[in-house]
Amino acid sequence: MPKSKRQAKILELISNGAVETQDELTALLCTAGFDVTQATVSRDIKELGLVKTASDGGAYKYFQSIQTPKLSSRRIDLFKGAVVSVDSAENIIVIKTISGSASSAAALVDTLKEPAILGTVAGDDTIFVVVKDKSKVDHVIERFNSYIN
Numbered sequence: 001m002p003k004s005k006r007q008a009k010i011l012e013l014i015s016n017g018a019v020e021t022q023d024e025l026t027a028l029l030c031t032a033g034f035d036v037t038q039a040t041v042s043r044d045i046k047e048l049g050l051v052k053t054a055s056d057g058g059a060y061k062y063f064q065s066i067q068t069p070k071l072s073s074r075r076i077d078l079f080k081g082a083v084v085s086v087d088s089a090e091n092i093i094v095i096k097t098i099s100g101s102a103s104s105a106a107a108l109v110d111t112l113k114e115p116a117i118l119g120t121v122a123g124d125d126t127i128f129v130v131v132k133d134k135s136k137v138d139h140v141i142e143r144f145n146s147y148i149n
Contacts, residue, residue, distance in 0.1 A: 004104035006034050007044050011064060014050065018061040025062070047074060048107075076147050079108040084125075086144050088137050093129040095144070102127050108147065116140055 009032055010025065019025050026041045050062045082101035087094050097105050106122035109129060116136035121128045131137050 002100045008103050014062045075108050079105050091131045091134040095127040097125050099125045
């Protein structure tokens with residue numbers, strides 16, 4: 001399965017329960033049908049910016065940092081390689097990607113923490129980006145293009 005689906009599953013797993021170790025996360029992914037190794041999970045954790053912290057009960061668990069993660073060159077390269085086109089209609093930006101890459105590309109959009117963006121929805125090869133005010137659409141598109149070019 002594609003990395004984007006695996007990483008989306010990782011985010012789902014850590015949000016739905018306390019995952020304490022990489023081995024536990026690897027086992028959960030294998031149970032969910034992903035053929036992964038601990039080394040792959042380790043790289044995914046780093047790329048997703050996951051951190052480990054003590055939960056209320058004192059056990060450690062993974063969570064996605066609420067701090068704005070740095071835009072890694074790897075994430076920018078993924079966005080650049082995935083995006084086929086960017087267009088808009090009113091206050092909605094439509095980003096077309098290669099098949100299976102929309103979730104990964106949308107991760108960069110979400111990482112931007114752009115105040116003009118209300119939210120994103122990613123499918124298989126399309127991302128809808130809702131912009132608060134249509135006067136900000138060109139600014140947001142320029143920002144996306146700066147990562148593509």
